Amino acid sequence: MKIKQDTIVRPLPSEELIKNHEKFWRLLLPESFLEFIKENNGVEVEEAIFECNNRGYAMERFLCILDDIENHPKGIYDIDVVFSQIGERLTDNEDLVGAEVLPIASLFAGDFVCLDFRTNKNNPTICxxxxxxxxxxxxxxxxxxxxxxxxLKMFSIDTK
Structure with a gap:
């Protein structure tokens, strides 16, 4: 997979903005994801075709964290926007406050790559x-x- 550097969504998220989102979601994002999004917020990718569960997928872009989603041209790719659209389909717990499964990248045809905190709040898997x-x-x-x-290793992405 190649990251299209010219597609990074700016402004990059501040530490304060990320902390506010984590409070809203009631979870702590893994350090590896934080490092990535602070430099590659909402970036598009190419050559990101892969298989999972005997199906083919194509990743389009990572989602972003924005402060002003309504006035930003890439606001529809904000994690909160996507989460609010599909939130009730991301959990089986009707009483859940916060998030258990958090979308972080869009796939072709409407699926999402997500951080999955359901089994381990401190070390989410990817689903x-x-x-x-x-x-x-x-x-x-x-x-x-x-x-x-x-x-990142699966797609040979080096964040450094």
Whole structure:
């Protein structure tokens, strides 16, 4: 996978903005993801075709964290915007406050790569959330990597 450097969504998220989002989601983002998004906020990717669960996928872009989503041309790619659109399809817990499965990248045709905090709040796995198979409070996910670093290694992305 290649990162298209000229597609990084600016402004890059500040530490304060990230902390505010983490409070809203009621989770702490893994350090490897934080390092990535602070430099590659919402970046588009190419040559990101892969298989998972006997299906082919194509990653389009990573999602971003923005302060002013309404006035930003890339606001539709903000993690909060996507989360608010599909949130009830990301959990089976109707009483959940915050997030358990957080979208971080869009895939061709409406699926998302997500951080999955359901089994470990401190070290989320990476999954694919299937929009066609998921219903309200009935998410369908497929494990993709053990952690965000594993996802980057899977695509040979060096964050340094």
């Amino acid at each position: 694919i959330w299937s929009h066609e198979e998921s219903g309200e409070f009935e998410p369908v996910t497929y494990n993709l990597a053990d952690n965000f670093t594993g996802l």
